[in-house]
Amino acid sequence: MTDRVRTVLSGLDRIRSETEDLYKDLHRHPELGLREHRTAKKASQALRACGYEVTEGIGGTGVIAVLANSDGPTVMARAEMDALPVREQTGLPYASTVTVTGPDGNEQPVMHACGHDVHVACLIGCARLMALAKGAWRGTFVAVFQPSEENGDGADAMIDDGLTAKAPRPDVVLAQHVLPYPAGYVGTRSGPFLAAADNLRITVHGRGGHGSMPQAAVDPVVMAAMIVVRLQTIVSRELAATTPAVVTVSSINTGAGANVIPDSAVIQLNVRTYDVVTRNQVLQAIERIVKAECDASRSPKAPEIERTASFPPTVNYEAPTRRVAEAFAAHFGDDAHTIDLQTASEDMSAIPEAFGAPFTYWGIGGIDPDLYAQAAKNGTVAQDIPVNHSPTFTPVIQPTLDTGVRAMTVAALAWLGN
Secondary structure, three states: OOOOOOOOOOOHHHHHHHHHHHHHHHOOOOOOOOHHHHHHHHHHHHHHOOEEEEEEEEEOOOOEEEEEOOOOOOOEEEEEOOOOOOOOOOOOOOOOOOOEEEEOOOEEOOEEEOOOOHHHHHHHHHHHHHOOOHHHHHHEEEEEOOOOOOOHHHHHHHHHHOHHHHHOOOOEEEEEEEEEEEEEEEOOOOOEEEEEEEEEEEEEEEEEEEEHHHHHHHHHHHHHHHHOOOOOHHHHHHHOOOOOOOOEEEEEEOOOOOOOOEEEEEEEEEEEOOOOOOHHHHHHHHHHHHHHHHHHHOOOOOOOEEEEEEEOOOOHHHHHHHHHHHHHHHHHHHHHOOOOOOOOOOOOOHHHHHHOOEEEEEEEEEEOHHHHHHHHHHHHHHHHHOOOOOOOOOOOOHHHHHHHHHHHHHHHOOEEEE
């Protein structure tokens, strides 16, 4: 550990309790995408009190906080703020009981089931440390709090609202995500890290009729069933075994009565890939299969294939990733690792791309180390360890928060001058 890293991190004991309290508060009060008003206000107030120049309301609820500390490189660190429409089942004393009215007028539960509360608390903790030890570094530190990552539109919303004009151009952009690994773990990966994601809604058309007279109808239920089965062959039969991809059919909606053949069926699916060639190949295969099955079933109308959401792949730049990995190895020792490919997706990369800046994105662990070790020993990690988006996803407060604060600080100081 270098002297200046040691100097900046010496303030960790001073801010730890406040960081933990902030995390619990954020966890107890989650907010859905583009509704993160309370979270944004918490971030703004905390960093304004530390001397940051704060701009609020970018892309709706986004926040930029800038701390200029003489000449030197500019480092931008990003955290996302939004939660998920999930009913929490952790049993924590600070568990969320929040409900909101959804787009359909019904009440929705809300939970920080993906760890964005961890990310916000850790970035605020890092920003506080940087402000407390300005004598140990030179340059500009920029903290970005982004809305609506889960919907895939938050980064673009900030960009469309003038992010690149309202924040200094960074020399590098940094981000991290808590994942179902042991708390204390940090993992970097150069090149492809997170998958591209595409959500599709497919409507196939039949001809309704009586359940007792299928010969007079064109059954979209059978059509949809055949499409679902055939879609499973894309990864298993059209891609090389060494090419990672996922095609998941998550929803089929059709019909309302046992003796009524409906007019149409709606299929929703999710695609995960890691490069443009594979992404195009899989999407083209889906379109080909859907159209062919509709033709084979004598569909009276062409299917409708709509892309409802899209996330870019997260492909880490080699040079900044190597620099961060070296800094992590020096600071964390055996807790610094090379992380596996992740099938989750993110929209963070849109921010550095808008600035024309390189970036690196890494993972930290959030699971109780003893619980994880026992599951690994039993070979039951997939069964016993809750993953992101689970109603029981429960990052342990420590050492998760300390690790996240330290990781972001160490990474930032790998650029900021002496």
